[in-house]
Amino acid sequence: AVEEDAKPAPAQYRGPTALNALNNELANAQNVRKEALKTAQSVLDGVGTRARIDDARIKAAVHGLMDSVWRCPEASLFLVQIRQFDAELFTHTVNVCVLSLVMGKGQELVSELLQTLATGALLHDVGQMRLPRNIRRKSGLYTPQERKLMQKHPELGAAMLRSSGVSEDVCRVVIEHHERPDGSGYPYGLQSEMISTLSQIVGMTDT
Numbered sequence: 001a002v003e004e005d006a007k008p009a010p011a012q013y014r015g016p017t018a019l020n021a022l023n024n025e026l027a028n029a030q031n032v033r034k035e036a037l038k039t040a041q042s043v044l045d046g047v048g049t050r051a052r053i054d055d056a057r058i059k060a061a062v063h064g065l066m067d068s069v070w071r072c073p074e075a076s077l078f079l080v081q082i083r084q085f086d087a088e089l090f091t092h093t094v095n096v097c098v099l100s101l102v103m104g105k106g107q108e109l110v111s112e113l114l115q116t117l118a119t120g121a122l123l124h125d126v127g128q129m130r131l132p133r134n135i136r137r138k139s140g141l142y143t144p145q146e147r148k149l150m151q152k153h154p155e156l157g158a159a160m161l162r163s164s165g166v167s168e169d170v171c172r173v174v175i176e177h178h179e180r181p182d183g184s185g186y187p188y189g190l191q192s193e194m195i196s197t198l199s200q201i202v203g204m205t206d207t
Helices: 011-048 055-071 073-079 089-106 111-123 126-130 144-150 153-163 168-176 197-206
Strands: none
Touching (some): 011 055, 011 089, 011 111, 011 126, 055 073, 055 111, 089 197, 111 168, 111 197, 126 153, 168 197
16 A cells, blocks of 8 residues: 555656656766767777776766766666667677666665776676687677687686776676576676676676
8 A cells, every 4th residue: 555645746747857857968978978988999999909998087987977877867778779789899888887877776786886887887898809800790609619719708808907907896797797696607607696796787787
């Protein structure tokens, strides 16, 4: 039973307020997303040439996405492009970052955890840049040998990030984002509570 004074406002009152919030944030969310895409592309391209990861630029992009999602998550969700329409890896990582932030906000994670979550999400596939291009770009099924190689990317990514001084909490998200609660994931076949909550969120949004 719901008490009378606790009932939600009628839809005609909720709608205009929500629409105004969406309109007010949409332009800002577009700019924030554009900068995040540039950052993700720069980081991934840099990894391909073995350049050092620009930690300050990543933090700025993450803070911009966090602020936008906090003000109006619908605006950021509105801009998410499903991977089938854009196969670029840097677009995928930004989409995963936005979706993870929305889920983290729904779980009422504190700001510090949201920052770790968003950074791990933005960098979760960085290890793929150390794989052969033909494997990264392949749209069909992998051969057993190709799959074995692809499954190395979480470890490759975490190793690169550690060498660049990225926090261990972020590295854990990167290395665990393909682990699954039933133990069917990789690289270690972890189960349930052995996988961090942040890693599980990124694993779901990545999928």
